[in-house]
Every structure is written in C-alpha cells, then in structure tokens.
Amino acid sequence: MLVIGIAGGTGSGKTTVVNKILQQLNLEGVNVLSQDNYYHDNPNLTLSEREVLNYDHPKSIDFDLMLQHVKALKNHQSIEQPIYSFVTHSRTGDHITVEPRNVLIVEGILVLTSKELLKEFDLKVFVHADSDERLIRRIRRDTQERGRDLQEVLHRYQTTLKPMHQEFIEPSKNEADLIVPNMKQNSVAIDFLTTVINNSLKKVH
Numbered sequence: 001m002l003v004i005g006i007a008g009g010t011g012s013g014k015t016t017v018v019n020k021i022l023q024q025l026n027l028e029g030v031n032v033l034s035q036d037n038y039y040h041d042n043p044n045l046t047l048s049e050r051e052v053l054n055y056d057h058p059k060s061i062d063f064d065l066m067l068q069h070v071k072a073l074k075n076h077q078s079i080e081q082p083i084y085s086f087v088t089h090s091r092t093g094d095h096i097t098v099e100p101r102n103v104l105i106v107e108g109i110l111v112l113t114s115k116e117l118l119k120e121f122d123l124k125v126f127v128h129a130d131s132d133e134r135l136i137r138r139i140r141r142d143t144q145e146r147g148r149d150l151q152e153v154l155h156r157y158q159t160t161l162k163p164m165h166q167e168f169i170e171p172s173k174n175e176a177d178l179i180v181p182n183m184k185q186n187s188v189a190i191d192f193l194t195t196v197i198n199n200s201l202k203k204v205h
C-alpha cells in the first residue's frame, strides 16, 4: 500500500488537491482518511464550552487512533472511522467502515506534525496558499457550510488559527517532499503529483 500525507493550513485547498488527484488517478483503490474525523470527542463539556476550544493545536487530534487506523489499513484490516460534526463539535456516534485499498491519502492541517504518522508516509505533500487567500476561503466555508458568523470566524482566526499556523503548521512544511502552490488552478503540480504516485505504485506492486 502507498501512503500519502497531505498537509497545509486551513483554506489552503487540500480537499481540492485531493479531489483532483483522485480524478486524474482514476483508480478505484484509493482511500482518503481526513484528520477532521479524528478530533477528540469532548462529551463531558457543554456545547458552549466546546465552541471555545482550540481546534488547531496538535493536542486536539486523536493521533493515537489515526495512527492505529493507518497501521490497520496497511495491515490489510478494515477500520471503523468515526464521523465528526463541526456544528456540535463532537463525534456523531456513527462510523464508516473503511476497507483497505492500494492507496491511502491521509489529509489534514496537522498530519505532518505527528512524528509517528510521518514514519508511515511514503510521500509527504504540503499545500501552500497565502494567508489572506486562506482567510477568505475560511470565511466563505465557515459562514456558508459550518453555521458560523463572520465575527466568530475572525475572532478565531486571530486568537487561534493564526498563532497555531505559525507555531505548528508552517514549520511542518519542512517535512514535505513536495510543496504544491495552490493560489490558483495548478494543473502542472497535479500532473506532477499523479505521475509521482503512479511511479511509486509501480514500485510498491
């Protein structure tokens, strides 16, 4: 199995890059494991307490479970992936059964900060977009899809997103094999990435 880690700040366009890779690879056998589904559940806190937690610090992620799942899939075992709600800031209690496949993409803002996960990746990618571009995308997404208001997004950006990005995410760029600039449509980078993935797949099989 080929395991690819894809990181980048919030709003950098990781999901777009992953979707383009999936389209171009045109392979049946790809799984995408999103860090977003591995936020720690905080069932003992109230909704208003959960609303003010820092969700951009590595400690907010259940990396133990993520690692366990990556290892299980590599070991040809299926996993029960938790589902997370950005509205209630908690796990929904439902799971998705993920069966092992030839390629595993692990994506999320902090996936290149975990020393243990890094050991599992055959290819490490960092998606870059400038911070103003990322903030614009984040405002659009959080207000349109995640039920947040503008003041809340801006407050969160200044108090947690920006400092956490500077402390943890930006430095993790140094772990990447490839940095993909994603300010605009970047078909060359996607072509390049899919070629690298196809070549690696030939070596793995």
Ligand code: C5P
Binding pocket: 009, 010, 011, 036, 039, 055, 056, 085, 086, 089, 090, 108, 109, 161
């Ligand atoms: O999709 P993306 O990689 O941007 O998702 C990560 C972002 O989700 C983090 O920047 C974090 O602030 C946000 N988040 C949130 N509410 C949660 C959990 C994460 O806004 N309950």
